[in-house]
Amino acid sequence: MSDTQYRVTFQPQGTAVSVLAGTTILEAAAGAGLVIDTPCGGVGTCGKCKIRIARGETDPSEADHQFFSVEELRDGWRLACQTTVHCDIVVQVLATSLFGADHQIVNQSAVSGSREVLPSIRKLYVELASPSLEDDVSDMVRLEREIGPFETDLSLLRRLPKRLRGFGFKGTAVLADHRLLDFEDGDTTGRCYGVAFDLGTTTMVASLLDLCSGQQMAVASELNPQVVFGDDVLARIKHSSSCSHCLDELRAVVVEESSKMIRNLCEEVGVDSEHIYEVAYAGNTTMQHLLCGLDSSQLGEMPFAPAYSRGLLLSSREMEIPINPHGLVYVFPVIGGFVGGDTVAGILATELDSTDGPVLMIDIGTNGEIVLSYNGELWAASTAAGPAFEGARISCGTRASRGAIEKVALDEDVQIGVIGNVQPMGICGSGLVDLTAELLRRRIVSPEGRLLHNTDLPADVPQALADRVVTDDNEQTLFVVAQPEAALQRPVVLTQRDIREMQLGCGAIKAGIAIVLRNAGVRASDLAAVFIAGGFGSFIRRSNAQRIGLIPSEVDHQNIHYVGNVSLSGAQWALLSVEARERGEQLARRTHHVELSMSGDFQSEFAEAMMFADE
DSSP: OOSOEEEEEEETTTEEEEEETTOBHHHHHHHTTOOBOOTTOSSSSSOOOEEEEEESOOOOOHHHHHHSOHHHHHTTEEETTTOBOSSOEEEEEOGGGBSOSSBOOOOOBSOOOOOOOBOSEEEEEEEOOOOOSSOOOOHHHHHHHHHOSOBOOHHHHHHHHHHHHHTTTEEEEEEETTEEEEEEESOOTTOOEEEEEEEOSSEEEEEEEETTTOOEEEEEEEEOGGGGGOSSHHHHHHHHTSSTTHHHHHHHHHHHHHHHHHHHHHHHHTOOGGGEEEEEEEEOHHHHHHHHTOOOGGGGSTTOOOSOOSOEEEEHHHHTOSSOTTOEEEEOOOOBTTBOHHHHHHHHHHTGGGOSSOEEEEEOSSEEEEEEEETTEEEEEEEEOOGGGGTTTSTTBOOSBTTEEEEEEESSSEEEEETTSSOOOEEOHHHHHHHHHHHHHTTSBOTTOOBOOGGGSOTTSOHHHHTTEEEOTTSOEEEEEEOOSSTTOOOEEEEHHHHHHHHHHHHHHHHHHHHHHHHHTOOGGGOSEEEEESTGGGGSOHHHHHHHTSSOTTSOGGGEEEEEOHHHHHHHHHHHBHHHHHHHHHHHHHSEEOOGGGOTTHHHHHHHHTSOOOO
């Protein structure tokens, strides 16, 4: 990279930045305040960072040749992560290439019912007798007479004498179990709060709770900023060990986002963050490791052993979370491997272990978590379903944001539902499930997953649908879902490769379910109920998910239930109940961890599960 600088102008945003020769468009965009979507972490394999060079010269990379036709390359289409700057250029950035606009994030649960509020954080107002010659006991003993024995840290002990005397020996003791966190002026017993976090691979949801009443006061949803380092946990694990500061970089962005969300929650309801005394995080094993700044490289290698398993109770000051400086951060226990705290929280929230009959819970996403409850025992597994359900590695895939096709039905022609009721710009996971199931039903896609050529379609396929099966310049068969209305937009299509990606994701989930059921001696037809958890699962249609194999077809529709964001609900319960937190710890220890990669049956199950059912 030379010292020569060139000006890069981004349109239609109208922003510009000067960068050194050899800088990638992706890096230049970041310098201009634009975050371009890079699910693969910027290595040129996902094809999501599509931009167009409107003025200036750039040579196409090898990756560009894979994602663009000769005509598109001639017209200036490039991947931002693979294109470097060697002259002044003007770059057109599509809305679909930008990260994080108007995403749909599930922040509610269907299981958050009424439960006893008995948090570890409690506040007691006390009025103490002042020291005298007749009563010259230490300040700690004087306080212990009123609130019982406690422990505290040195930083508070250094301030306690001055506070007691400055407050006239009257004030509010803040305790976490038997640990003194703070001593406040006056009676503040009515101001006691906590924040629960669902720390997802793609999204983060935070809930501000009143620890006195148990009521949720406000909720905030954001995208996990770590996505710019890769859409899946393996990409982030790899990035975390790729340089000396990369782990700190991953931790810093999620802590910064957490801090912003806490501040926004406080501003929304007029709460002082000093009166937030505890934060609880539930996420998968990798997300919790990165949050804590723990080396996660061992999670990328067999036998995938985590650094810890029991829940962690950490200092908010050490974690740099902006609540009371003496506050605590609780990080959920993990079951094993990639089965983490979000799964524990889900079991806790649904009380899965107390259900009648064999019950399955599935959290469908980049990592598919599978939990079975049967005869008082629990089995849990995590399978790498891949990011197809989040729209990554799909030619026109996108996350569930404005402009994404989220529903598809095929009758005489294609009927679609688009988030925001705008011109479709891509298709998200729920739309892909619908489309794949509908194409199978119409026999436009074979059970083997082959997208049939126009000349091979069944005779009963309506002409309007048949006309949507076309061949591109590379003789590849495509199904056109939606045509563009604007010059810069491209048609939304489904390719043969897209169907294979869906088969991989479905196959991983289906094979994982089969092996978990086999470990417990349960057949799919024995299942009394299936709980569908998480964000993506809340938007899929039962029948279509069963048609492509995401949910066992043997289960009656009436027994398939959407339970929403149970990771958040479990984190909330852990804040509100000492008993629930202890129960979560016990659930993590007693759940049988099924490591699918160690199962001799997984490859054969996976190969069989890649086939769609022939109905």
